[in-house]
Amino acid sequence: MVYQPAECREPVKWSFKQGKTWDTPRGKAVLKLIDGFDPLPIYQHAGPKLHAYRRIQSIEVKDLFPDLRKDEQRICACGCGRPAKRRYHNEDCAALVNICFEILYGRLESIGTVLSAVFGYQCVQCERHNYSKLQVDHRVAVMNGGGASWLGNFQWLCEVHHKQKTARDLAENKKQKEEIQPDLFGGIV
Ligand SMILES: [Zn+2]
Ligand SMILES: [Zn+2]
Numbered sequence: 649m650v651y652q653p654a655e656c657r658e659p660v661k662w663s664f665k666q667g668k669t670w671d672t673p674r675g676k677a678v679l680k681l682i683d684g685f686d687p688l689p690i691y692q693h694a695g696p697k698l699h700a701y702r703r704i705q706s707i708e709v710k711d712l713f714p715d716l717r718k719d720e721q722r723i724c725a726c727g728c729g730r731p732a733k734r735r736y737h738n739e740d741c742a743a744l745v746n747i748c749f750e751i752l753y754g755r756l757e758s759i760g761t762v763l764s765a766v767f768g769y770q771c772v773q774c775e776r777h778n779y780s781k782l783q784v785d786h787r788v789a790v791m792n793g794g795g796a797s798w799l800g801n802f803q804w805l806c807e808v809h810h811k812q813k814t815a816r817d818l819a820e821n822k823k824q825k826e827e828i829q830p831d832l833f834g835g836i837v
Contacts, residue, residue, distance in 0.1 A: 649695065651700065651824075652700035652793040652796075652797070653788050653793060653794070653795070655787075655801070656700075656788055656790070656794055656797035656801045657688065657691055657797065657798050658798065658799070658800050659684050659686045659687065659798070659800075660682075660683070660685075660798065660799045660800040661683060661684045662683055666737050670692060670761055670762075670764070670765035674740065677829055678740065678743045678744055679748055679762070679765055679766065679793040681740065681744045682744065682747060682748070682762070682799070685735070685744075685748070687798045689727060690713070690748065693711075693712065693713075694707065694711050697711045697796055698752060698795075698796035700794070700797075701791070701793060701795055702754075702790065702795045703754050703795055704753065704754045704778050705753050705754055705795070705796050707753060707782050709745060709746075709749050711750075712745075712752060713726065713727070713745050713748075715735065722734075723737075724736050724737035726742075726745050728741055747762065751799060752796050752797075754795065754796065756784045759784050759799070759802050762782045762799060762803075763784065763802060763803070763804055764804075767804070769782055769804065770782075770803065771803060771804055771805050771806035771809055772803045773805065774805060774806060774808075776806045781806050781807050782805070782806055783804070783805055783806070783810045784808065785802065785803050785805040785810055786803065787800075787801050787803055788801055789814070789821070791815035791817060791821045792817060792820055792821055792824055793824075
């Protein structure tokens with residue numbers, strides 16, 4: 649049995665605060681594009697190539713974003729529906745695909761870049777601001793099926809609260825193993 653809570657794949661809608669570290673024009677454009685972006689088509693296309701119980705995925709961009717055509721014409725692989733000369737309609741589309749790939753691949757550095765640009769730097773529990781002490785946390789832990797998840801499954805925690813959270817994750821994992829016995833090697837279906 650394969651298990652990933654639905655909340656791990658839900659679109660994220662944020663009320664826009666100005667970017668703190670992603671202050672380039674392209675960064676801003678991409679943040680707007682992923683605001684409310686529905687990753688479901690990506691999951692559907694990737695199928696079992698994305699694994700709910702793996703921290704880092706073994707995937708390529710085309711596993712998530714296939715080449716798209718409509719009436720013989722090439723259209724943008726980002727899914728925006730606009731015509732494309734190569735793979736993408738424009739550089740923003742290419743950048744969107746790139747950040748989506750990094751998120752689902754599991755690159756915490758890139759996920760942290762998005763988190764900081766949207767929410768700033770602070771632990772969601774104690775609001776501590778010390779960046780060097782902040783860590784990207786999977787709300788639903790990878791051991792509990794939170795691997796390959798979308799942005800909403802990530803948050804900043806400080807070291808102290810991350811440790812406490814991990815202890816809770818382990819307890820939850822123990823419970824899950826007793827209750828549902830997930831197939832740890834299965835993909836997401
Ligand atoms: Zn596009
Ligand atoms: Zn904290």
